[in-house]
Amino acid sequence: GRDIDLGASKGVVTRGNLSNPYLPEGGADLLVMAGVVAHDGNGSAVPIDAALMDEHVVDNFFAELLASAEESKDSKDYSRGEAAIADLFPTGTADAPLTYKGDISLFFSQLKTEQGGDIQMLAPGGGVNAGLASVTGFERAAADLGIITVQGGDIQAYTRDDFQVNSSRVFTISGGDILIWSAEGNIDAGKGAKTASATPPPQLRIDQNGNFVLDVSQSIAGSGIKGSNVALIAPTGEVNAGDAGIRAGGNLTIGADRVVGADNIQVGGISTGVPISNDGAAAAAATSAGNVGSEATSATASLSQNLAEAVRAAEELKNAFKPTFITAEVIGHGE
Secondary structure, eight states: OOOEEOTTSOOEEEOTTSSOTTSOSOOOOEEEEOSOSOBOTTSOBOOOOGGGGOHHHHHHHHHHHHHHHHHHHHHOOOHHHHHHHHHHSOOBOSSSBOBOOOOEEOSSOEEEESSSOOEEEEETTSOEEOSOSOOTTOOOOGGGSEEEESSSOOEEEEESSOEEOTTSEEEEOSSOOEEEEESSSOEEOOOOOTTOEEOOOOEEEEOTTSOEEEEOTTOEEOOEEEESSEEEEEEEEEEEOTTTOEEESSOEEEEEEEEEOGGGEEESSOEESOOOOHHHHHHHHHHHHHHHHHHHHHHHHHHHHHHHHHHHHHHHHHHHOOOOOOOOOOOOOOO
């Protein structure tokens, strides 16, 4: 089809056994696809590839994108990922082109798995918009806005165009990695408030051992992009941390033509593709200058101490000096 627009709806949420404790623990995965049906040069729809209906094919597709992201750390070669994209979403030939068109828009809504489960998004002919540019004047808890996995679960997205977070969030809570690949666009973490927060009431659930547990894991704090290991790939575009920021508790891989807002990127593990920010360079320069000043101060203090000791030694020598007088008496003169 074409677009998926959740507008201001309650969104799509998988809850596991939170609503019915007699069900097994564990929520379902979400696979959201927009514009995956190709159109030929006449605008006629081409029958959808049956592979897209196979979850294992989609899992393998994202596995190839992630492997390509890892391989591109040193070489900036994205050919493995591009080959996977061409296989799943062929563009035809010059004489018989195939095109795709469709966006995924949340605006004032959510995609969420509350009890495990991955979230996967495919928009081969468009982009993803995770939220409004501004939420001023609107009332909805931060926990009900954005793309979120609560109790583990990865978030994976492939778009042709931009992936924009805006004032919302793309979070994996309690573990879970994030992979976003924008083939021809940019990835923007948005301008959401870092102070945005929500703490929903605890929920009573039954764990795998049959015990009742109070679940408080849905508390949300902040905006932007936050996960365990994060890979953001925009081979021809930019990755922008924005005001909301990008946070990785583990490793962070960025593959892009440009990186904006490096001073608003936090990494707990190893970062690749993140330039040193100007603030960081200035801080390093200030530290270096401080070290030089400290060394100069130490040298001056040492010189002053040496001079003081020399003066003290001279004073002691002067005090210890006692002059000796020789008296000569003439008794007579020779003839």
